[in-house]
């Protein structure tokens with residue numbers, strides 16, 4: 001009010017002067033009025049005109065009702081719109097904010113108005129705003145979709161996109177700006193999630209195969225430019241499948257997470273540890289040839305992975321096999337380098353696991369040989385190059401041969417005799433084990449039937465069954481058909497399965513084993529003790545006997561650990577009412593040890609090596625060279 005009165009007074013004065021001047025000049029010029037009068041008249045006129053002019057001008061500029069309503073409406077819209085809006089002045093201070101702005105960031109209006117906008121940003125965003133965004137806004141007049149991070153009152157950070165336009169006065173100076181802020185925290189989170197799913201392994205958080213291949217090709221391209229090398233380590237956990245099968249997938253998953261963390265801690269910044277799937281990890285090292293000795297690095301990895309793991313009060317140890325390939329010598333492109341590192345890893349496994357191997361040309365030659373073997377194995381069955389040998393199994397008390405194990409042999413036309421350790425894994429890998437296994441089963445059953453017919457009663461024939469055969473949906477029918485075709489009493493057929501086969505899918509295994517058992521087929525667990533079979537499960541398997549693995553028999557009685565294991569297996573089998581046979585008995589001291597612990601059946605070179613059927617027929621008629629019944633007595 002005071003402001004208006006002062007304005008009115010000043011206008012009266014100014015208006016009086018302004019309007020009186022021409023009157024005064026005219027009066028003086030016409031000399032029809034004395035100067036004093038003309039001044040008074042003029043002042044009076046002017047004094048009235050000034051305020052009138054002022055009032056007219058105020059009324060003319062004053063917003064009308066509609067405009068007032070629009071302004072009020074706009075203000076309300078600005079504040080209540082569910083969008084984060086703010087305005088800053090030329091000094092970057094907040095002059096107004098929308099309610100949504102306040103709600104999102106958790107402030108009250110009086111806590112923000114007059115404060116610099118940058119005060120509500122993270123340090124990084126503050127620097128960007130001060131050096132880039134605000135200068136750009138104040139020079140060009142606008143900024144669009146600038147990414148920034150705002151900090152909520154309680155410290156939480158939100159990701160936002162900020163677009164603003166500047167408002168200038170008539171002189172072209174920036175008066176203030178109006179900005180729209182979009183909270184993109186959720187969107188960013190989903191984008192990151194999508195990226196994570198696409199490029200990272202959900203279980204371990206490590207880069208997955210796609211990201212790994214990307215990084216490897218980048219590392220190789222850079223190494224190519226710089227004339228440097230890239231090391232690739234392919235790491236596979238030993239016997240992980242057995243751990244997974246026996247202790248359950250949840251334990252397997254936890255173990256993979258532990259290994260992933262351990263590997264991450266071993267590598268330098270810039271190196272990549274990725275998980276390709278299953279228990280396969282890869283490490284890209286760009287430092288290999290310069291600072292990092294690959295041998296020392298591989299040893300460190302083995303040491304770190306091999307440290308005991310404790311879950312639920314249970315401790316177990318896992319080891320790894322590592323294959324190493326170095327760019328450019330061992331592969332000029334991504335897939336060759338990976339393939340060769342993988343190949344070297346397999347070689348490390350063959351060497352007994354828990355070790356590392358460099359890829360070499362010699363390995364390449366072995367790979368070729370394997371490929372050749374695979375091709376010839378496909379022909380072997382048709383060409384009749386496969387045959388069976390039989391190894392006797394003895395009952396010590398009676399000294400009788402109670403059974404024989406059928407073992408496959410391959411006589412290659414050029415390479416000569418190829419051991420099963422070499423061709424059975426290839427047959428399993430390629431699926432050839434299905435026709436091969438069927439042929440073995442048929443031949444063995446027919447042979448057992450023939451021995452029976454020749455007057456060797458009650459001789460049981462043991463046949464090895466591979467995982468692929470056992471899991472095949474037609475396995476049961478195949479066995480039944482062969483028994484029918486050959487006429488062999490099912491009770492005289494023993495199927496030997498390894499622990500890992502039955503532990504792979506316990507529920508299915510129990511069903512298949514039960515199906516076999518109800519058909520009166522004898523069932524044995526081969527190489528017992530080398531896997532991770534749990535006693536709880538063993539109780540549920542309808543098996544008849546276990547074969548103590550050669551691995552434990554080899555060093556008894558001298559090796560205290562092996563001796564303890566064998567004793568424990570015998571005791572456990574006794575309490576579960578299972579028959580036991582020890583395999584790989586080569587010496588008298590082994591025989592004595594086993595006999596003392598009431599192991600009744602044995603198989604091994606000490607008594608007889610695997611032999612062709614004709615040779616065995618002779619033994620049936622004249623007996624074994626060593627008579628087991630008297631061996632341990634004397």
Ligand SMILES: Nc1nc2c(ncn2[C@@H]2O[C@@H]3COP(=O)(O)O[C@H]4[C@@H](O)[C@H](n5cnc6c(=O)[nH]c(N)nc65)O[C@@H]4COP(=O)(O)O[C@H]3[C@H]2O)c(=O)[nH]1
Nearest residue numbers: 407408420421424440464465466584585586604605606610
């Ligand atoms: N050092 C030593 N070794 C002894 C002694 N007594 C027996 N052996 C050997 O131990 C192996 C026992 O067979 P396996 O554990 O079933 O182990 C077998 C079995 O897993 C697999 N295999 C052999 N034939 C077949 C088959 O027809 N089908 C399948 N699926 N696997 C087979 O190949 C493996 C090796 O077979 P082989 O070379 O015939 O080796 C046989 C046998 O010759 C001994 O006193 N000392």
